[in-house]
Amino acid sequence: MAEVRLSGVSKFYGAAQALHDISLEVPDGAFVVFVGPSGCGKSTLLRAIAGLEEISAGAISIGGRDVSRLAPSERGVAMVFQSYALYPHMTVRENIDFGMKINGVAPAERTARIAEAVRVLQLKDHLDRKPGQLSGGQRQRVAIGRAIVKQPQVFLFDEPLSNLDAKLRVQMRVELEALHRQLNATMIYVTHDQVEAMTMADQIVVLNAGRIEQVGAPLELYHAPRTLFVAGFLGAPSMNFLAVVAEGKAIRYAGAALPLPAPAARAGLTLGVRPEHMGAVAPGAG
Numbered sequence: 001m002a003e004v005r006l007s008g009v010s011k012f013y014g015a016a017q018a019l020h021d022i023s024l025e026v027p028d029g030a031f032v033v034f035v036g037p038s039g040c041g042k043s044t045l046l047r048a049i050a051g052l053e054e055i056s057a058g059a060i061s062i063g064g065r066d067v068s069r070l071a072p073s074e075r076g077v078a079m080v081f082q083s084y085a086l087y088p089h090m091t092v093r094e095n096i097d098f099g100m101k102i103n104g105v106a107p108a109e110r111t112a113r114i115a116e117a118v119r120v121l122q123l124k125d126h127l128d129r130k131p132g133q134l135s136g137g138q139r140q141r142v143a144i145g146r147a148i149v150k151q152p153q154v155f156l157f158d159e160p161l162s163n164l165d166a167k168l169r170v171q172m173r174v175e176l177e178a179l180h181r182q183l184n185a186t187m188i189y190v191t192h193d194q195v196e197a198m199t200m201a202d203q204i205v206v207l208n209a210g211r212i213e214q215v216g217a218p219l220e221l222y223h224a225p226r227t228l229f230v231a232g233f234l235g236a237p238s239m240n241f242l243a244v245v246a247e248g249k250a251i252r253y254a255g256a257a258l259p260l261p262a263p264a265a266r267a268g269l270t271l272g273v274r275p276e277h278m279g280a281v282a283p284g285a286g
Helices: 042-050 092-102 109-123 136-149 166-183 194-200 218-223 228-233
Strands: 004-013 018-024 032-037 056-061 078-081 154-159 186-191 204-208 211-216 240-253 256-264 271-273
Touching: 004 042, 004 136, 018 042, 018 211, 018 218, 032 056, 032 194, 042 056, 042 078, 042 154, 042 186, 078 136, 078 186, 092 109, 109 166, 109 271, 136 166, 136 240, 166 194, 194 218, 204 218, 204 228, 211 228, 228 240, 228 271
Parallel strands: 032 186, 032 204, 078 154, 154 186
Antiparallel strands: 004 018, 004 056, 204 211, 240 256, 240 271
């Protein structure tokens, strides 16, 4: 597997800028999730890494190799899309095999790769079925199988669970985490679902309006957000924001005083309170 490094990546569509000077390092073997609201640039960034979008500025390297101007097939990546994109007239075996066959992989090697993929994904009993005979979760596993047999340096997932029902999404999250452990693979995963991000990621990248707001471990972002956007985006119900005034080493609000770690004497501060940190008290208890 390989690390992924982005250096000053920008993307323009005419006069509109979709990505703003993005720099990021994805460690070798990490499971990194891009998360943010619709239109934040997360899928555009993933497609830029895959080579499906040409970047306007900056550089992208995979495994220490500059791939900024290489075709998708030359980058050493495999991508799993939101839509399964399976050939309906082909069996599971044929769908998994198709890309290797087109690329001239030897038959014996193809057979070995398919056997390993179906073992990992528990698809052995479905090899002769067609996509129409499979559940949504099984079809998604076939799509992942096609990525596995490519033996990429990096796996890219673009909202792969969005078409599944809630129960199946939970099951597939567990399966993807297990797959990551088995393959020890570098994986970059795009989602708008913060539950997926918080439960699956080694590292989360929060994007907003084409910019990175914060990068860190899930609990780090939850407990120590650096911006109001990150604080409000992560968590359900979302964080409560209160306008407060600092006086010396305390914040004053509604007659209460909360200590500050350092002296401050200014207005315009915002106090963020998570719902789980609030509770009812008896009248007059403060």
